[in-house]
Amino acid sequence: MTNIIFRRALAADYPEILALHRKNLVSNLSELERQNGFLSIDFKDDFHLAALNENLAVMVAEQENLVVGYVCATTQEYSQEIPLLKYIMSLYPDIMFYGQPLSNYHSFWYGPVCVATAYRGSGILQGLFQALLAQVATRFNAGVAFVVNDNLRSLRAHTQKLGMEMLREFEFNGKFYFILGFAVPPLPPS
Template identity: 30%
Template sequence: MNSIVFSTPESNGDLQQILDLQEVNQPHNITPEQLAKEGFVTVRHHLDLLRSMNDSAPQIIAKDGEKVVGYALVMLQSFQDLIPVLKPMFVTLETLTYRDRPMPSYQYYAMGQICVAEGYRGMGIFDGMYQKHKALYANQFDLCVTEIASRNPRSLRAHQRVGFQTIHTFTDATDTWDIVAWDWK
């Protein structure tokens, strides 16, 4: 992993590579075996939205030379209406209590999505991107939260390894979800 650099996107080309990697890892583009073993991503972004998200809070990428081999997207609460599939998570978060405090009393953002390219998995990139998140954002936020489809156990295990804990499970029209939080305070 010596050649892997954790940084933020510097160009539209970097953002487009995020979208390309995202598309390759959509459930309809991988086999059922890959889906079960390697995991998958659910949300699809478009370049204008990703650019806007990056302008509001720099996204985290892992690069091997000029190639984006991983990404971990910051999704501020202000973007919740722009990605309908994530709206139920944000609505649910408003009703939850964490450590005897209502969630709205915390400063938090959502991990909009995290993905590592095939061939680069198991090399510490997932953990490295999250550590970069913590380094950049722990002074501004109490928590990083996300939701993970219950049919994606690889992702849940990886998030637990980094430090996330399940704080709630719910079912919506698309799936059963674990809402997980990484407490930085």
């Protein structure tokens, strides 16, 4: 992972982020390619990315002026209009996280995240995660993510490499997902 810069996204990065995102959408991948991870939901356009970045953060990993990875984060309030996220938030009172209901935490949404295929396994995911945590650490004490249950590479990356805790499986509109949680700052491995 030489010469990788982790930083907040700029408007000039949005076309590259969108291209990377769309290249990794589940609808654009073969069954074999999906085993290497995929994204489930598309972005509308540059304005959508700008709104996400303004709300909380879009972080990029850049190498030689090329975006090779990104991670987005939004506030719970921003996400109230998205049916899937609204449903997940309705489960918070019943999800225990370090001995308390998830609803007791001031949390944010982590994701989507994507690393270009050639860069996967090189530490970029961890670098993006640390850069994001540096942006949000003073405002939140927990982060929440979700992964569709057949995206095993993403699930392993987030639980094994980033130490996120699998909190619950649930069904929404005929698909099954896992809710993941993590403390901010992250707790040391036990």
